Amino acid sequence: MAKSLRMITFAVVGLMAAGNMTTIAISTFASRANDARITEVTDENRTLETRIAPLGGLIKDIEIDVVQVQQFLQDYAATRAEDGLDDGLNEAAKAAAAFATHVADAGAIAR
Numbered sequence: 001m002a003k004s005l006r007m008i009t010f011a012v013v014g015l016m017a018a019g020n021m022t023t024i025a026i027s028t029f030a031s032r033a034n035d036a037r038i039t040e041v042t043d044e045n046r047t048l049e050t051r052i053a054p055l056g057g058l059i060k061d062i063e064i065d066v067v068q069v070q071q072f073l074q075d076y077a078a079t080r081a082e083d084g085l086d087d088g089l090n091e092a093a094k095a096a097a098a099f100a101t102h103v104a105d106a107g108a109i110a111r
Contacts, residue, residue: 051109058106065099068092 076088
C-alpha cells in the first residue's frame with residue numbers, strides 16, 4: 001500500500017510538473033507574440049508622431065493661409081488702400097509665402 005501511495009504521489013507530482021512546464025511554454029509563446037505586436041504598435045505610433053500629426057497641423061496651417069490671403073485681399077479692395085490702409089497686399093504676399101512653405105513641408109512629409 002505504501003508503495004502504491006508513493007507511486008500515486010510521484011505520478012501526481014509528475015503531472016503537475018508537466019502541467020507547469022506546459023503553462024510556461026504557452027506563456028513564453030504568448031509573450032513572444034505580444035512582443036512582436038508591441039513592436040508593431042510602437043512603429044505605428046512613431047509613424048503617427050512623426051508623419052501624420054505634423055501633416056494634420058500643416059493642413060490646418062494651409063487652410064489658415066488661404067483664409068488670410070483672401071481676407072487681406074478683401075480688406076485691401078474694400079479700403080482701396082486709402083488712409084494708410086495699404087498693407088493688405090504685403091500681408092497677402094506674406095500669407096501666400098507661408099502657404100507655399102506649408103504646402104512644400106506637407107509634400108515632403110507625405111512622401
